[in-house]
Amino acid sequence: MRLITHNMLQCHVKACPPGQSYPLQIRNAELEALDAEFNADFVRRLIPKLDWKVLRSTAFELGVAQLPEECPAEPTEDDLQMIHKVALQTRVKEAEMVCSGCGHVYPIKDGVPNMLLQDHEI
């Protein structure tokens, strides 16, 4: 799971308290660097879709990068490269994603997050 995907996933347990289901905390992470094609246009269009604060805190907690407080309003090529590196080239290989609202744990195995719930949770 790359950080771009983490940025878009939330806890969807029915009983999860509203407002606390996002973001999911990554615990016991094993990271790997992966290649991804750089496409400036793609990254530019990705920026408004990202939750910047979450990308920033996740990157910081995982020790990947120190992103600026605010997303650059007019990103330079270097900014785009930096976002590309954090969001597309950082992959969580093994980890647990924990919901801070309800404590549900979503495992990540072999880079694939398992977001399925048990039937009493939906």
Add this chain to the structure above:
Amino acid sequence: MFRYLIIFAHFHMAFRLPELDSLAALEQVNLVYDKDAYSDDHPFFIVQLPSDEDARKLARRSILIKDVIRLYADEPTLERVLETARNTPDLIGPYANSSFRFDCRAFGSTVEHADQVARIEQFAFLPAGDVRLKNPDVIFFYMEDYGTLHTRGHLPPAEPFRCMFGVWVGSGDRQLVNKYDLKKRGYLGTTSMDAELSLVMANQALVRAGSFVLDPFVGTGSFLITCAHYGAFTMGADIDGRQIRGKGGKSIDSNAVQYNLTGRVLDTVVCDIAHHPWREGEIWDAIVCDPPYGVRAGARKLGKGPKSKVPPGPLVPVKPNGEQRYPQTVPYELDDVLVDLIAFAAEKLVPGGRLVYWLPTVTDEYTHADVPLHPRFRLVANSNQVFGTWCRRLITMEKLREGEQAEEVVAIKGEGEAQAPAHAKFREVYFAPGRGSQPSTPPSERA
């Protein structure tokens, strides 16, 4: 505007015009044609385009176009073609010093080599330079149409009933069908989608470099591969994690490696579209999928079956014996899959984004009203592929931009409909005994 002759591949007829329209939108080409002039009976279609360059752009990504010809003559006989060509100043001037080749082809019959030469020689009045078979400056193109009698057990007629002549300007990209042929793909499942239609779907979805694409029923990832081929960044999701991870080193990831697309085939997530984990927001430019309809892969969603013996209360994801506990699933009716899919797409696509998916229907019971519509979508295309008693339709929908109105708004489920749609209980009908002869086997169900 000039007249161009499009020569399609002569199959998947129902997909040819929709693909052409999609490519015109994708390449921003001003394409003009008379829809009534189109016929599924032959591969020829005359369109108007501003320039040769536009014609090449229109064709370059096409899976269902073979060639595009700048058309100078479209006549019932060769004699008339020759007369028209003689009176076309455009042909007389510019090619006097150009190396050239002359292609002579026929549809619905075979023209022997000697007869081809005899026809070509009659064009000797055209001023042109030296013959060069490989990479000539200009390719003259003469085509005869003998109709489709031969397909119905008759001999083709002795004489063509239509003769066309022009200058070749461009080709489609049919070699991709071979490149992505499933026979050469490392990781496959029972639900992998054939390369040709997967590629057509990427065109229908207007996928281009930098597009962001999701397949929510990813299976073995056929659509991730074809969309990534065109430069899209792709993601997949599936309720079945085993397909995503694959077996013995073969997986969606290994397919991406095989085609050198790892830089664009991003993540796959195990999740259920009925209870999905994606946060709010318009994320994807296209959603391309083949929803499970339960012939080879029974569709499931999370839920508790009526005979469930699992005790209430929280369950730990690991059983006492250390095995991982998989959540229960219940059968998922196609109708419900579609409602969930379209609602999901309405939420998650960017304005102008496209949803391209397969809808299986029972052939005799289908009516156009069966295609689910949604107030936030415009129905772009509905192409039919028949397999005897059943068929599947490739549905292309475009999410409306702000201020755009759907031409027609119909509720997607239930509301006062007297009749169940032709995909309702599709699986039961498909497997019902005595429905015609043996049902034809679906080539694939799910990508």
